Amino acid sequence: MSENAPGPYGNASGQRDAGSERGNGTVLVVAAALLDRGRLLAARRSAPADLAGRWELPGGKVEPGERPEDALVRELREELGVEAEPGERLPGAWPLKPGYVLWVWTARLLSGEPRPLEDHDALRWLARAELDSVDWLDQDRPAVAEAALRLPGALPGTPRG
Numbered sequence: 295m296s297e298n299a300p301g302p303y304g305n306a307s308g309q310r311d312a313g314s315e316r317g318n319g320t321v322l323v324v325a326a327a328l329l330d331r332g333r334l335l336a337a338r339r340s341a342p343a344d345l346a347g348r349w350e351l352p353g354g355k356v357e358p359g360e361r362p363e364d365a366l367v368r369e370l371r372e373e374l375g376v377e378a379e380p381g382e383r384l385p386g387a388w389p390l391k392p393g394y395v396l397w398v399w400t401a402r403l404l405s406g407e408p409r410p411l412e413d414h415d416a417l418r419w420l421a422r423a424e425l426d427s428v429d430w431l432d433q434d435r436p437a438v439a440e441a442a443l444r445l446p447g448a449l450p451g452t453p454r455g
């Protein structure tokens with residue numbers, strides 16, 4: 295996989311975190327579809343005000359020179375207090391606010407129990423049928439739908455077999 299910033303969003307404008315830019319003006323945000331015992335971890339943001347109270351996949355911005363997978367491991371350690379191992383990258387690159395793009399990996403817990411140490415004030419493990427029970431950030435919904443495909447159990451209304 296390319297280590298470079300995703301291309302299609304390179305001309306996006308708006309306020310950005312210059313320290314996290316990856317050379318084409320796009321800030322790469324990495325997040326985890328942390329999967330454990332058939333459930334996905336959802337995290338409720340505590341800041342900034344416009345995102346607080348909404349649910350997301352835990353993660354954060356890739357720092358200059360940092361490999362995205364390393365950033366993911368670092369963010370999960372800082373935010374949740376766990377050691378985790380990235381698995382597959384979900385197909386897709388999802389635009390967030392202007393100038394930010396989201397890449398998501400599945401991840402599995404190696405040690406620790408997630409706690410909302412930073413950026414979040416609540417965590418929930420959700421089975422596939424429970425994914426709609428939290429108010430996801432709008433921009434996260436496509437990534438969550440992709441992650442849902444990695445959870446066991448049919449979606450309501452999906453024919454079996």
Ligand SMILES: Nc1nc2c([nH]c(=O)n2[C@H]2C[C@H](O)[C@@H](COP(=O)(O)OP(=O)(O)OP(=O)(O)O)O2)c(=O)[nH]1
Pocket residue numbers: 323324325345350351352353354355356369390391394396413431433434
């Ligand atoms: N981590 C994460 N951020 C998301 C998601 N969806 C979404 O719009 N964002 C936005 C929120 C922030 O504007 C930006 C990521 O910032 P962050 O605050 O999580 O990153 P960070 O831990 O590196 O931040 P910082 O406090 O070090 O600046 O992307 C998501 O699912 N996960």
